[in-house]
Amino acid sequence: MGLTVYKIDWSPPARAVIMTLEALNITDAELVDVSLLDGKHMSEEYLKMNPQHTVPVIKDGDFVLWDSHAICAYLVNKYGKDDSLYPKDLQKRAVVDQRLHFDTGILFPSVRGAAEPVLFDWEPTFNPEKLKVIQSGYDFLEKFLDHAYLAGDHLTIADICAGATVSSMNVIVPIAANRYPKISAWLDRLNSIEYFSRINGNGIKIITALFESKLNKSMK
Ligand SMILES: N[C@@H](CCC(=O)N[C@@H](CS)C(=O)NCC(=O)O)C(=O)O
Known part of the structure; x- marks a missing residue:
């Protein structure tokens, strides 16, 4: 699938994304820890991906998205077997x-x-x-x-x-x-x-x- 999640476990929005993966039964995403307290989110490489330097970020193939709310909606829209977590109505x-x-x-x-x-x-x-x-x-x-x-x-x-x-x-x-x-x-x-x-x-x-x-x- 090629889905990567940049996260840190103490971050509420990062946890929301990991829980949405679980809710969708996506078990093969790569999870990468970004240590905010060590400033890893300010590295040149990370800023290229997310100029806002926040976690979480996902990469789905070449597609990059940050902000947990946008990410959770994207994951359900793309991978949900039904729309119960994010209704289409x-x-x-x-x-x-x-x-x-x-x-x-x-x-x-x-x-x-x-x-x-x-x-x-x-x-x-x-x-x-x-x-x-x-x-x-x-x-x-x-x-x-x-x-x-x-x-x-x-x-x-x-x-x-x-x-x-x-x-x-x-x-x-x-x-x-x-x-x-x-x-x-x-x-x-x-x-x-x-x-x-x-x-x-x-x-x-x-x-x-x-x-x-x-x-x-x-x-x-
Ligand atoms: N609206 C964003 C908020 C993300 C956010 O502020 N994350 C914090 C950790 S809880 C962060 O990355 N802080 C580091 C920074 O902003 O430099 C989302 O839902 O993803």
Whole structure:
């Protein structure tokens, strides 16, 4: 098939792509680690592939694509045996797209904004203002999570992408089940999926340990 994924396991968007591969039963992709903390994403070779220097990136033959949301949609469109993860129906797809954009524009920047200064040693602790941004993401999500999954009664790539993000936000600002019952139940539902708990759970363990080493304290 010739599919290569550039990733790092602690990155939520990278995990979303790996989970989408699993959901699609694609087992022969080559996975290449890009160590962000060592600056591997700033090498000339990597920048040629992705001038935005982010993970994940995929190469499918000669075709290169970055941004997890675009990648997950591409993978389902190209390799999905059916369209359940990314429905072709115009309005169903529009709702999935809205949730994906909510992840891109609201949820993911909140976790990146809080995590990056600590991970890259720019700040010794989480900035309290950034923690409020995470909380406001939960507030929005709780309001419109009115089905079993983000875009209805079935799992879609919106759940895979936002699930990877929200479970990482949860490491920084724990989700109180009494305040956010719908988010808590949704995360439990995602964690009951074997590949979600295995792949995402591994990333969460790594990011938790990274925070603990940077902050010099337990996150539990
Ligand atoms: N919208 C992008 C965000 C990707 C992103 O920001 N990844 C982070 C790691 S979680 C990264 O590569 N940071 C390094 C950098 O931006 O230089 C996506 O969904 O793929």
